[in-house]
Amino acid sequence: MKIAILTDSSYDGKIDEYKDLYLVPLIINTEDGRDILDDNNLAKEEFYQLLDSQPLKTSQATPGQLMQVWDELLVNYDQIIYLPISKGLSGQFANARMMSETEEAYKGKVFVCDGNNVSIITQKTVKQIAFWIAENKTGFEILELVKELSSKFTTFIIPKNLETLKRGGRITPTAAALAKMLKIIPILRYDGTIDKEDTARTFKRAIKESLKLIKKECHGTKFIDVAYSRFSSEDFEMILKIINDEGFKIGTISELTNVIIAHTGRETVALCGWKNTIK
Structure with a gap:
Protein backbone atom coordinates (compact mmCIF):
# COMPACT_ATOMS: atom_id res chain seq x y z
CA MET A 1 0.00 0.00 0.00
CA ILE A 27 -3.53 31.85 4.03
CA ILE A 28 -2.21 35.10 5.50
CA ASN A 29 -4.76 37.92 5.54
CA THR A 30 -3.44 41.49 5.53
CA GLU A 31 -5.16 44.55 6.97
CA ASP A 32 -5.26 46.11 3.51
CA GLY A 33 -7.41 43.25 2.19
CA ARG A 34 -4.97 40.83 0.54
CA ASP A 35 -5.11 37.05 0.94
CA ILE A 36 -1.61 35.65 0.50
CA LEU A 37 -0.88 31.95 0.18
CA ASP A 38 1.71 30.90 2.74
CA ASP A 39 3.91 29.02 0.30
CA ASN A 40 7.41 29.29 -1.17
CA ASN A 41 6.41 32.37 -3.16
CA LEU A 42 6.21 34.38 0.08
CA ALA A 43 9.82 35.15 0.96
CA LYS A 44 10.69 35.45 4.64
CA GLU A 45 11.89 39.02 4.26
CA GLU A 46 8.65 40.01 2.54
CA PHE A 47 6.66 38.37 5.32
CA TYR A 48 8.55 40.22 8.08
CA GLN A 49 8.00 43.52 6.24
CA LEU A 50 4.27 42.79 6.27
CA LEU A 51 4.41 41.82 9.94
CA ASP A 52 6.16 45.07 10.88
CA SER A 53 3.79 47.24 8.87
CA GLN A 54 0.32 46.00 9.86
CA PRO A 55 -1.71 43.50 11.90
CA LEU A 56 -1.95 40.13 10.17
CA LYS A 57 -4.55 37.40 10.44
CA THR A 58 -4.53 33.86 9.10
CA SER A 59 -7.15 31.57 7.61
CA GLN A 60 -7.46 27.95 6.57
CA SER A 150 -0.62 13.96 20.66
CA SER A 151 -0.42 13.93 24.47
CA LYS A 152 3.24 12.99 24.80
CA PHE A 153 4.81 16.44 24.72
CA THR A 154 5.17 19.48 26.95
CA THR A 155 5.64 22.76 25.11
CA PHE A 156 5.97 26.35 26.26
CA ILE A 157 5.92 29.51 24.16
CA ILE A 158 7.82 32.55 25.46
CA PRO A 159 7.27 35.89 23.66
CA LYS A 160 9.93 38.45 24.57
CA ASN A 161 8.27 41.09 22.39
CA LEU A 162 4.54 41.61 23.03
CA GLU A 163 3.93 44.12 20.22
CA THR A 164 2.30 41.66 17.78
CA LEU A 165 0.17 40.10 20.52
CA LYS A 166 -1.01 43.60 21.50
CA ARG A 167 -1.64 44.69 17.91
CA GLY A 168 -3.64 41.55 17.18
CA GLY A 169 -5.81 42.07 20.26
CA ARG A 170 -4.49 38.99 22.07
CA ILE A 171 -3.22 41.17 24.92
CA THR A 172 -4.55 44.60 25.86
CA PRO A 173 -2.37 47.70 25.39
CA THR A 174 -2.59 48.33 29.16
CA ALA A 175 -1.40 44.82 30.00
CA ALA A 176 1.40 45.09 27.43
CA ALA A 177 2.55 48.44 28.83
CA LEU A 178 2.45 47.11 32.39
CA ALA A 179 4.39 44.00 31.40
CA LYS A 180 7.02 46.14 29.70
CA MET A 181 7.33 48.49 32.68
CA LEU A 182 7.64 45.63 35.17
CA LYS A 183 9.72 43.50 32.78
CA ILE A 184 7.17 40.68 33.03
CA ILE A 185 7.41 37.91 30.45
CA PRO A 186 4.43 35.56 29.97
CA ILE A 187 5.00 31.80 29.75
CA LEU A 188 2.35 30.22 27.54
CA ARG A 189 1.57 26.50 27.52
CA TYR A 190 0.81 24.83 24.23
CA ASP A 191 -1.16 21.58 24.34
CA GLY A 192 -3.18 21.95 21.16
CA THR A 193 -4.44 25.30 22.39
CA ILE A 194 -2.47 28.18 23.88
CA ASP A 195 -3.05 29.33 27.44
CA LYS A 196 -1.14 31.26 30.08
CA GLU A 197 0.95 29.06 32.37
CA ASP A 198 2.98 31.55 34.40
CA THR A 199 4.99 34.76 34.26
CA ALA A 200 8.64 35.59 34.94
CA ARG A 201 10.42 38.84 35.68
CA THR A 202 12.92 38.46 32.84
CA PHE A 203 13.11 36.63 29.52
CA LYS A 204 16.07 34.61 30.78
CA ARG A 205 14.11 33.54 33.85
CA ALA A 206 11.12 32.59 31.67
CA ILE A 207 13.35 30.24 29.64
CA LYS A 208 14.69 28.63 32.83
CA GLU A 209 11.23 28.22 34.36
CA SER A 210 9.91 26.62 31.17
CA LEU A 211 12.79 24.14 31.11
CA LYS A 212 12.19 23.35 34.76
CA LEU A 213 8.55 22.49 33.99
CA ILE A 214 9.56 20.36 31.00
CA LYS A 215 12.06 18.48 33.14
CA LYS A 216 9.35 17.80 35.71
CA GLU A 217 6.68 16.69 33.22
CA CYS A 218 8.95 14.83 30.78
CA HIS A 219 11.02 12.93 33.30
CA GLY A 220 14.25 11.65 31.84
CA THR A 221 14.06 13.53 28.55
CA LYS A 222 17.44 14.62 27.23
CA PHE A 223 16.46 16.75 24.25
CA ILE A 224 14.65 20.05 23.80
CA ASP A 225 13.14 20.92 20.43
CA VAL A 226 13.31 24.64 19.63
CA ALA A 227 11.21 26.78 17.28
CA TYR A 228 11.78 30.51 17.06
CA SER A 229 11.07 33.76 15.28
CA ARG A 230 13.79 36.32 14.68
CA PHE A 231 15.97 37.34 17.62
CA SER A 232 19.23 39.21 17.87
CA SER A 233 22.13 36.77 17.58
CA GLU A 234 23.04 37.51 21.21
CA ASP A 235 19.59 36.61 22.53
CA PHE A 236 19.40 33.48 20.42
CA GLU A 237 22.80 32.27 21.61
CA MET A 238 21.66 32.96 25.17
CA ILE A 239 18.59 30.71 24.69
CA LEU A 240 20.72 27.84 23.40
CA LYS A 241 23.26 28.31 26.20
CA ILE A 242 20.55 28.17 28.88
CA ILE A 243 19.20 24.94 27.40
CA ASN A 244 22.67 23.40 27.49
CA ASP A 245 23.40 24.76 30.98
CA GLU A 246 20.19 23.12 32.24
CA GLY A 247 21.51 19.74 31.14
CA PHE A 248 19.60 19.33 27.85
CA LYS A 249 20.78 18.80 24.31
CA ILE A 250 19.21 20.56 21.34
CA GLY A 251 16.97 18.26 19.31
CA THR A 252 15.01 19.66 16.37
CA ILE A 253 15.59 23.36 15.78
CA SER A 254 13.80 25.49 13.19
CA GLU A 255 12.36 28.93 12.51
CA LEU A 256 8.65 29.23 13.20
CA THR A 257 6.39 29.35 10.19
CA ASN A 258 4.78 32.55 8.92
CA VAL A 259 1.26 31.59 10.02
CA ILE A 260 2.48 31.22 13.62
CA ILE A 261 4.69 34.32 13.67
CA ALA A 262 1.73 36.30 12.33
CA HIS A 263 0.16 35.79 15.76
CA THR A 264 3.19 35.68 18.10
CA GLY A 265 5.52 38.19 16.42
CA ARG A 266 9.25 38.64 16.49
CA GLU A 267 11.36 37.40 19.41
CA THR A 268 9.24 34.38 20.28
CA VAL A 269 10.65 30.99 21.18
CA ALA A 270 8.88 27.65 21.70
CA LEU A 271 10.53 24.91 23.77
CA CYS A 272 9.32 21.32 23.56
CA GLY A 273 10.15 18.16 25.46
CA TRP A 274 8.73 14.69 24.79
CA LYS A 275 7.41 12.28 27.37
CA ASN A 276 8.71 8.73 27.25
CA THR A 277 11.12 7.59 24.57
CA ILE A 278 9.89 7.78 20.98
CA LYS A 279 11.85 7.03 17.86
Missing part, protein backbone atom coordinates in the same frame (compact mmCIF):
# COMPACT_ATOMS: atom_id res chain seq x y z
CA LYS A 2 1.30 3.43 -0.95
CA ILE A 3 0.58 6.21 1.59
CA ALA A 4 1.13 9.96 1.24
CA ILE A 5 1.69 12.30 4.19
CA LEU A 6 0.05 15.71 3.82
CA THR A 7 0.42 18.65 6.18
CA ASP A 8 -0.03 22.42 5.93
CA SER A 9 2.16 25.50 6.22
CA SER A 10 2.11 25.45 10.02
CA TYR A 11 4.77 22.75 9.48
CA ASP A 12 8.25 24.27 9.68
CA GLY A 13 10.33 21.31 8.54
CA LYS A 14 11.78 20.57 5.12
CA ILE A 15 9.29 19.01 2.73
CA ASP A 16 12.02 17.28 0.70
CA GLU A 17 13.21 15.34 3.75
CA TYR A 18 10.54 12.72 3.03
CA LYS A 19 9.75 11.52 -0.48
CA ASP A 20 6.01 11.09 0.20
CA LEU A 21 5.46 14.33 2.15
CA TYR A 22 3.32 17.15 0.72
CA LEU A 23 2.04 20.51 1.95
CA VAL A 24 -1.09 22.61 1.40
CA PRO A 25 -0.60 26.34 2.14
CA LEU A 26 -2.66 28.21 4.71
CA ALA A 61 -7.19 26.53 3.08
CA THR A 62 -10.56 26.46 1.34
CA PRO A 63 -12.41 23.14 0.98
CA GLY A 64 -11.92 23.37 -2.77
CA GLN A 65 -8.16 23.80 -2.43
CA LEU A 66 -7.94 20.90 -0.01
CA MET A 67 -10.03 18.51 -2.11
CA GLN A 68 -7.99 19.37 -5.19
CA VAL A 69 -4.81 18.32 -3.38
CA TRP A 70 -6.47 15.11 -2.11
CA ASP A 71 -7.70 14.26 -5.62
CA GLU A 72 -4.25 14.80 -7.12
CA LEU A 73 -2.54 12.64 -4.48
CA LEU A 74 -5.06 9.82 -4.75
CA VAL A 75 -4.09 9.34 -8.39
CA ASN A 76 -0.75 7.92 -7.21
CA TYR A 77 -1.45 6.92 -3.60
CA ASP A 78 -3.86 4.49 -1.96
CA GLN A 79 -4.24 6.52 1.24
CA ILE A 80 -3.45 9.97 2.61
CA ILE A 81 -2.49 10.79 6.19
CA TYR A 82 -3.42 14.45 6.67
CA LEU A 83 -1.92 16.44 9.56
CA PRO A 84 -3.67 19.82 9.69
CA ILE A 85 -2.83 22.54 12.18
CA SER A 86 -4.28 21.78 15.62
CA LYS A 87 -8.07 21.96 15.98
CA GLY A 88 -7.48 24.28 18.93
CA LEU A 89 -5.91 26.88 16.64
CA SER A 90 -7.99 26.60 13.47
CA GLY A 91 -11.16 25.17 11.98
CA GLN A 92 -9.09 23.35 9.34
CA PHE A 93 -9.19 20.03 11.23
CA ALA A 94 -12.97 20.00 11.74
CA ASN A 95 -13.74 20.86 8.12
CA ALA A 96 -11.24 18.37 6.73
CA ARG A 97 -12.45 15.58 9.03
CA MET A 98 -16.05 16.20 7.95
CA MET A 99 -15.14 16.07 4.25
CA SER A 100 -13.08 12.89 4.69
CA GLU A 101 -15.99 11.13 6.43
CA THR A 102 -18.91 12.33 4.29
CA GLU A 103 -17.51 12.40 0.75
CA GLU A 104 -17.53 8.93 -0.81
CA ALA A 105 -14.32 9.60 -2.73
CA TYR A 106 -12.37 9.98 0.51
CA LYS A 107 -13.89 7.40 2.87
CA GLY A 108 -11.23 4.91 3.91
CA LYS A 109 -8.65 6.82 1.87
CA VAL A 110 -8.08 10.15 3.62
CA PHE A 111 -7.30 10.05 7.35
CA VAL A 112 -7.42 13.42 9.12
CA CYS A 113 -5.31 13.14 12.26
CA ASP A 114 -6.08 14.82 15.57
CA GLY A 115 -2.49 15.25 16.69
CA ASN A 116 -2.32 18.78 18.18
CA ASN A 117 -0.06 19.49 15.23
CA VAL A 118 1.91 22.66 14.63
CA SER A 119 5.55 23.56 14.02
CA ILE A 120 8.05 21.24 15.76
CA ILE A 121 5.19 19.04 17.01
CA THR A 122 4.27 18.31 13.40
CA GLN A 123 7.91 17.63 12.59
CA LYS A 124 8.07 14.89 15.20
CA THR A 125 4.72 13.49 14.09
CA VAL A 126 5.77 13.38 10.44
CA LYS A 127 8.94 11.53 11.40
CA GLN A 128 6.92 8.97 13.35
CA ILE A 129 4.42 8.50 10.53
CA ALA A 130 7.22 7.87 8.04
CA PHE A 131 8.52 5.21 10.44
CA TRP A 132 5.05 3.63 10.78
CA ILE A 133 4.54 3.61 7.03
CA ALA A 134 7.87 1.79 6.68
CA GLU A 135 6.46 -0.77 9.13
CA ASN A 136 3.52 -1.26 6.72
CA LYS A 137 0.91 0.17 9.09
CA THR A 138 -2.36 1.27 7.49
CA GLY A 139 -4.09 4.63 7.60
CA PHE A 140 -6.53 3.34 10.24
CA GLU A 141 -3.66 2.25 12.49
CA ILE A 142 -1.68 5.45 12.00
CA LEU A 143 -4.75 7.56 12.82
CA GLU A 144 -4.87 5.99 16.30
CA LEU A 145 -1.10 6.13 16.81
CA VAL A 146 -1.04 9.86 16.04
CA LYS A 147 -3.83 10.39 18.59
CA GLU A 148 -1.71 8.61 21.23
CA LEU A 149 1.33 10.69 20.32
Whole structure:
Protein backbone atom coordinates (compact mmCIF):
# COMPACT_ATOMS: atom_id res chain seq x y z
CA MET A 1 0.00 0.00 0.00
CA LYS A 2 1.30 3.43 -0.95
CA ILE A 3 0.58 6.21 1.59
CA ALA A 4 1.13 9.96 1.24
CA ILE A 5 1.69 12.30 4.19
CA LEU A 6 0.05 15.71 3.82
CA THR A 7 0.42 18.65 6.18
CA ASP A 8 -0.03 22.42 5.93
CA SER A 9 2.16 25.50 6.22
CA SER A 10 2.11 25.45 10.02
CA TYR A 11 4.77 22.75 9.48
CA ASP A 12 8.25 24.27 9.68
CA GLY A 13 10.33 21.31 8.54
CA LYS A 14 11.78 20.57 5.12
CA ILE A 15 9.29 19.01 2.73
CA ASP A 16 12.02 17.28 0.70
CA GLU A 17 13.21 15.34 3.75
CA TYR A 18 10.54 12.72 3.03
CA LYS A 19 9.75 11.52 -0.48
CA ASP A 20 6.01 11.09 0.20
CA LEU A 21 5.46 14.33 2.15
CA TYR A 22 3.32 17.15 0.72
CA LEU A 23 2.04 20.51 1.95
CA VAL A 24 -1.09 22.61 1.40
CA PRO A 25 -0.60 26.34 2.14
CA LEU A 26 -2.66 28.21 4.71
CA ILE A 27 -3.53 31.85 4.03
CA ILE A 28 -2.21 35.10 5.50
CA ASN A 29 -4.76 37.92 5.54
CA THR A 30 -3.44 41.49 5.53
CA GLU A 31 -5.16 44.55 6.97
CA ASP A 32 -5.26 46.11 3.51
CA GLY A 33 -7.41 43.25 2.19
CA ARG A 34 -4.97 40.83 0.54
CA ASP A 35 -5.11 37.05 0.94
CA ILE A 36 -1.61 35.65 0.50
CA LEU A 37 -0.88 31.95 0.18
CA ASP A 38 1.71 30.90 2.74
CA ASP A 39 3.91 29.02 0.30
CA ASN A 40 7.41 29.29 -1.17
CA ASN A 41 6.41 32.37 -3.16
CA LEU A 42 6.21 34.38 0.08
CA ALA A 43 9.82 35.15 0.96
CA LYS A 44 10.69 35.45 4.64
CA GLU A 45 11.89 39.02 4.26
CA GLU A 46 8.65 40.01 2.54
CA PHE A 47 6.66 38.37 5.32
CA TYR A 48 8.55 40.22 8.08
CA GLN A 49 8.00 43.52 6.24
CA LEU A 50 4.27 42.79 6.27
CA LEU A 51 4.41 41.82 9.94
CA ASP A 52 6.16 45.07 10.88
CA SER A 53 3.79 47.24 8.87
CA GLN A 54 0.32 46.00 9.86
CA PRO A 55 -1.71 43.50 11.90
CA LEU A 56 -1.95 40.13 10.17
CA LYS A 57 -4.55 37.40 10.44
CA THR A 58 -4.53 33.86 9.10
CA SER A 59 -7.15 31.57 7.61
CA GLN A 60 -7.46 27.95 6.57
CA ALA A 61 -7.19 26.53 3.08
CA THR A 62 -10.56 26.46 1.34
CA PRO A 63 -12.41 23.14 0.98
CA GLY A 64 -11.92 23.37 -2.77
CA GLN A 65 -8.16 23.80 -2.43
CA LEU A 66 -7.94 20.90 -0.01
CA MET A 67 -10.03 18.51 -2.11
CA GLN A 68 -7.99 19.37 -5.19
CA VAL A 69 -4.81 18.32 -3.38
CA TRP A 70 -6.47 15.11 -2.11
CA ASP A 71 -7.70 14.26 -5.62
CA GLU A 72 -4.25 14.80 -7.12
CA LEU A 73 -2.54 12.64 -4.48
CA LEU A 74 -5.06 9.82 -4.75
CA VAL A 75 -4.09 9.34 -8.39
CA ASN A 76 -0.75 7.92 -7.21
CA TYR A 77 -1.45 6.92 -3.60
CA ASP A 78 -3.86 4.49 -1.96
CA GLN A 79 -4.24 6.52 1.24
CA ILE A 80 -3.45 9.97 2.61
CA ILE A 81 -2.49 10.79 6.19
CA TYR A 82 -3.42 14.45 6.67
CA LEU A 83 -1.92 16.44 9.56
CA PRO A 84 -3.67 19.82 9.69
CA ILE A 85 -2.83 22.54 12.18
CA SER A 86 -4.28 21.78 15.62
CA LYS A 87 -8.07 21.96 15.98
CA GLY A 88 -7.48 24.28 18.93
CA LEU A 89 -5.91 26.88 16.64
CA SER A 90 -7.99 26.60 13.47
CA GLY A 91 -11.16 25.17 11.98
CA GLN A 92 -9.09 23.35 9.34
CA PHE A 93 -9.19 20.03 11.23
CA ALA A 94 -12.97 20.00 11.74
CA ASN A 95 -13.74 20.86 8.12
CA ALA A 96 -11.24 18.37 6.73
CA ARG A 97 -12.45 15.58 9.03
CA MET A 98 -16.05 16.20 7.95
CA MET A 99 -15.14 16.07 4.25
CA SER A 100 -13.08 12.89 4.69
CA GLU A 101 -15.99 11.13 6.43
CA THR A 102 -18.91 12.33 4.29
CA GLU A 103 -17.51 12.40 0.75
CA GLU A 104 -17.53 8.93 -0.81
CA ALA A 105 -14.32 9.60 -2.73
CA TYR A 106 -12.37 9.98 0.51
CA LYS A 107 -13.89 7.40 2.87
CA GLY A 108 -11.23 4.91 3.91
CA LYS A 109 -8.65 6.82 1.87
CA VAL A 110 -8.08 10.15 3.62
CA PHE A 111 -7.30 10.05 7.35
CA VAL A 112 -7.42 13.42 9.12
CA CYS A 113 -5.31 13.14 12.26
CA ASP A 114 -6.08 14.82 15.57
CA GLY A 115 -2.49 15.25 16.69
CA ASN A 116 -2.32 18.78 18.18
CA ASN A 117 -0.06 19.49 15.23
CA VAL A 118 1.91 22.66 14.63
CA SER A 119 5.55 23.56 14.02
CA ILE A 120 8.05 21.24 15.76
CA ILE A 121 5.19 19.04 17.01
CA THR A 122 4.27 18.31 13.40
CA GLN A 123 7.91 17.63 12.59
CA LYS A 124 8.07 14.89 15.20
CA THR A 125 4.72 13.49 14.09
CA VAL A 126 5.77 13.38 10.44
CA LYS A 127 8.94 11.53 11.40
CA GLN A 128 6.92 8.97 13.35
CA ILE A 129 4.42 8.50 10.53
CA ALA A 130 7.22 7.87 8.04
CA PHE A 131 8.52 5.21 10.44
CA TRP A 132 5.05 3.63 10.78
CA ILE A 133 4.54 3.61 7.03
CA ALA A 134 7.87 1.79 6.68
CA GLU A 135 6.46 -0.77 9.13
CA ASN A 136 3.52 -1.26 6.72
CA LYS A 137 0.91 0.17 9.09
CA THR A 138 -2.36 1.27 7.49
CA GLY A 139 -4.09 4.63 7.60
CA PHE A 140 -6.53 3.34 10.24
CA GLU A 141 -3.66 2.25 12.49
CA ILE A 142 -1.68 5.45 12.00
CA LEU A 143 -4.75 7.56 12.82
CA GLU A 144 -4.87 5.99 16.30
CA LEU A 145 -1.10 6.13 16.81
CA VAL A 146 -1.04 9.86 16.04
CA LYS A 147 -3.83 10.39 18.59
CA GLU A 148 -1.71 8.61 21.23
CA LEU A 149 1.33 10.69 20.32
CA SER A 150 -0.62 13.96 20.66
CA SER A 151 -0.42 13.93 24.47
CA LYS A 152 3.24 12.99 24.80
CA PHE A 153 4.81 16.44 24.72
CA THR A 154 5.17 19.48 26.95
CA THR A 155 5.64 22.76 25.11
CA PHE A 156 5.97 26.35 26.26
CA ILE A 157 5.92 29.51 24.16
CA ILE A 158 7.82 32.55 25.46
CA PRO A 159 7.27 35.89 23.66
CA LYS A 160 9.93 38.45 24.57
CA ASN A 161 8.27 41.09 22.39
CA LEU A 162 4.54 41.61 23.03
CA GLU A 163 3.93 44.12 20.22
CA THR A 164 2.30 41.66 17.78
CA LEU A 165 0.17 40.10 20.52
CA LYS A 166 -1.01 43.60 21.50
CA ARG A 167 -1.64 44.69 17.91
CA GLY A 168 -3.64 41.55 17.18
CA GLY A 169 -5.81 42.07 20.26
CA ARG A 170 -4.49 38.99 22.07
CA ILE A 171 -3.22 41.17 24.92
CA THR A 172 -4.55 44.60 25.86
CA PRO A 173 -2.37 47.70 25.39
CA THR A 174 -2.59 48.33 29.16
CA ALA A 175 -1.40 44.82 30.00
CA ALA A 176 1.40 45.09 27.43
CA ALA A 177 2.55 48.44 28.83
CA LEU A 178 2.45 47.11 32.39
CA ALA A 179 4.39 44.00 31.40
CA LYS A 180 7.02 46.14 29.70
CA MET A 181 7.33 48.49 32.68
CA LEU A 182 7.64 45.63 35.17
CA LYS A 183 9.72 43.50 32.78
CA ILE A 184 7.17 40.68 33.03
CA ILE A 185 7.41 37.91 30.45
CA PRO A 186 4.43 35.56 29.97
CA ILE A 187 5.00 31.80 29.75
CA LEU A 188 2.35 30.22 27.54
CA ARG A 189 1.57 26.50 27.52
CA TYR A 190 0.81 24.83 24.23
CA ASP A 191 -1.16 21.58 24.34
CA GLY A 192 -3.18 21.95 21.16
CA THR A 193 -4.44 25.30 22.39
CA ILE A 194 -2.47 28.18 23.88
CA ASP A 195 -3.05 29.33 27.44
CA LYS A 196 -1.14 31.26 30.08
CA GLU A 197 0.95 29.06 32.37
CA ASP A 198 2.98 31.55 34.40
CA THR A 199 4.99 34.76 34.26
CA ALA A 200 8.64 35.59 34.94
CA ARG A 201 10.42 38.84 35.68
CA THR A 202 12.92 38.46 32.84
CA PHE A 203 13.11 36.63 29.52
CA LYS A 204 16.07 34.61 30.78
CA ARG A 205 14.11 33.54 33.85
CA ALA A 206 11.12 32.59 31.67
CA ILE A 207 13.35 30.24 29.64
CA LYS A 208 14.69 28.63 32.83
CA GLU A 209 11.23 28.22 34.36
CA SER A 210 9.91 26.62 31.17
CA LEU A 211 12.79 24.14 31.11
CA LYS A 212 12.19 23.35 34.76
CA LEU A 213 8.55 22.49 33.99
CA ILE A 214 9.56 20.36 31.00
CA LYS A 215 12.06 18.48 33.14
CA LYS A 216 9.35 17.80 35.71
CA GLU A 217 6.68 16.69 33.22
CA CYS A 218 8.95 14.83 30.78
CA HIS A 219 11.02 12.93 33.30
CA GLY A 220 14.25 11.65 31.84
CA THR A 221 14.06 13.53 28.55
CA LYS A 222 17.44 14.62 27.23
CA PHE A 223 16.46 16.75 24.25
CA ILE A 224 14.65 20.05 23.80
CA ASP A 225 13.14 20.92 20.43
CA VAL A 226 13.31 24.64 19.63
CA ALA A 227 11.21 26.78 17.28
CA TYR A 228 11.78 30.51 17.06
CA SER A 229 11.07 33.76 15.28
CA ARG A 230 13.79 36.32 14.68
CA PHE A 231 15.97 37.34 17.62
CA SER A 232 19.23 39.21 17.87
CA SER A 233 22.13 36.77 17.58
CA GLU A 234 23.04 37.51 21.21
CA ASP A 235 19.59 36.61 22.53
CA PHE A 236 19.40 33.48 20.42
CA GLU A 237 22.80 32.27 21.61
CA MET A 238 21.66 32.96 25.17
CA ILE A 239 18.59 30.71 24.69
CA LEU A 240 20.72 27.84 23.40
CA LYS A 241 23.26 28.31 26.20
CA ILE A 242 20.55 28.17 28.88
CA ILE A 243 19.20 24.94 27.40
CA ASN A 244 22.67 23.40 27.49
CA ASP A 245 23.40 24.76 30.98
CA GLU A 246 20.19 23.12 32.24
CA GLY A 247 21.51 19.74 31.14
CA PHE A 248 19.60 19.33 27.85
CA LYS A 249 20.78 18.80 24.31
CA ILE A 250 19.21 20.56 21.34
CA GLY A 251 16.97 18.26 19.31
CA THR A 252 15.01 19.66 16.37
CA ILE A 253 15.59 23.36 15.78
CA SER A 254 13.80 25.49 13.19
CA GLU A 255 12.36 28.93 12.51
CA LEU A 256 8.65 29.23 13.20
CA THR A 257 6.39 29.35 10.19
CA ASN A 258 4.78 32.55 8.92
CA VAL A 259 1.26 31.59 10.02
CA ILE A 260 2.48 31.22 13.62
CA ILE A 261 4.69 34.32 13.67
CA ALA A 262 1.73 36.30 12.33
CA HIS A 263 0.16 35.79 15.76
CA THR A 264 3.19 35.68 18.10
CA GLY A 265 5.52 38.19 16.42
CA ARG A 266 9.25 38.64 16.49
CA GLU A 267 11.36 37.40 19.41
CA THR A 268 9.24 34.38 20.28
CA VAL A 269 10.65 30.99 21.18
CA ALA A 270 8.88 27.65 21.70
CA LEU A 271 10.53 24.91 23.77
CA CYS A 272 9.32 21.32 23.56
CA GLY A 273 10.15 18.16 25.46
CA TRP A 274 8.73 14.69 24.79
CA LYS A 275 7.41 12.28 27.37
CA ASN A 276 8.71 8.73 27.25
CA THR A 277 11.12 7.59 24.57
CA ILE A 278 9.89 7.78 20.98
CA LYS A 279 11.85 7.03 17.86
